[in-house]
């Protein structure tokens with residue numbers, strides 16, 4: 001049985017542990033590996049290695065740190081295919097989606113190649129007589145990342161690259177469900193020339209998360225996962241005096257105005273609702289047609305398009321999506337579909353009971369379409385995180401605007417329209433963090449920032465871009481005075497008075 005170990009101080013830890021977690025292959029339901037679930041000894045070793053390495057890394061000039069980023073980028077590109085295959089085998093997403101997962105992380109690495117430019121800081125000459133003021137961003141020391149199963153490459157790459165490029169040491173606690181790609185990432189950082197101890201991986205579950213949150217040497221924690229755990233991580237980390245950002249769950253809506261290009265919308269919805277089996281925080285699991293006529297026209301086009309979707313094993317190049325991550329998650333999704341039916345929504349297409357020939361034990365689900373879902377239903381209120389699309393009909397623009405704005409989650413939202421005024425109005429007024437206009441999955445590019453609102457994000461900074469830099473650094477302000485040296489006391493510093 002393949003064994004997934006921690007990656008500490010430049011290599012595997014080899015620590016004895018009786019606690020392990022089975023890593024499954026969602027394509028066939030078989031166990032393919034086991035991952036160690038670590039505790040105090042693993043974290044203490046990682047922290048000690050990070051403490052030893054971080055000061056020299058922070059002191060290295062930023063262009064030399066950037067050279068490591070450039071080299072790392074090349075190595076990820078070199079290994080894209082095997083990384084994608086490994087990722088798909090543990091997560092279940094199709095290879096093209098795994099490559100996308102890696103690529104979106106790599107774009108943040110590319111941003112970090114230019115970090116010397118943005119780390120320059122600010123300078124004012126002559127803020128007073130002989131006085132200059134400098135603001136500079138300094139690393140925090142040791143930061144940690146705790147990441148979800150659904151983007152095992154992208155999110156560790158986002159957090160790790162930003163933290164490291166800014167001069168920190170970074171300890172990653174990836175999801176125990178697909179832990180192997182994060183270890184490969186650690187190996188590639190080392191091959192790229194990153195010193196031992198700057199990017200490390202400790203595996204575990206709640207026990208390891210709590211140890212990280214309470215550890216006095218860890219200054220900052222970046223978390224991505226479900227909302228209840230995000231809120232818990234945020235509260236406990238802040239109580240321990242850390243800087244914490246914690247991204248949570250989502251239920252993104254797509255508003256379809258009567259003038260939208262419905263053929264484009266249907267194509268976009270099929271990709272955004274069902275791609276990666278709906279296991280994306282930026283998936284679009286709720287569609288809101290505006291007006292009954294729009295709803296009927298959309299539904300008529302959606303049904304054949306959804307029925308034509310090809311579900312397959314993750315190595316099938318023709319498959320549009322693969323299995324979900326675990327048997328337990330599959331059962332949860334099936335329960336939510338039943339709840340939606342019990343609550344009175346109309347089951348238009350039922351994806352339960354789908355069997356993949358030759359892979360009957362795999363965690364496959366066909367696509368599900370539910371109509372006449374209403375805001376009072378728990379199946380609307382909660383995240384299902386599977387290949388399930390819900391139609392919530394709105395009578396007009398104002399009613400459509402209220403739905404995502406009042407929802408507990410506020411990660412992403414999209415509007416489909418040809419009307420510039422409606423789009424502009426919607427983008428300005430909707431109470432959601434990331435907005436797409438005719439863009440179904442509005443993940444901002446790496447030099448902007450990523451983050452949701454309400455129960456989709458705890459803490460006040462986003463991931464990557466300038467927000468990420470702000471999170472991973474602290475601002476030092478230096479006021480320097482170089483008097484002209486009269487020697488008669490005339491240069492004595494006078495504290496400015498208010499008013």
Ligand code: NAD
Pocket residue numbers: 146147148149150151173174175176204205206209210224225226227229230247248249250280281383385411452456
């Ligand atoms: P999860 O919350 O179950 O796990 C996330 C991390 O928390 C994992 O590393 C896990 O080991 C750890 N964890 C699990 N239980 C814990 C506990 N009781 N105490 C402390 N730590 C615990 O999330 P998941 O199922 O791996 O990922 C899917 C979720 O992540 C979805 O809700 C999805 O919307 C969300 N997500 C959000 C974003 C975003 O940017 N907002 C991005 C990706 C995924």
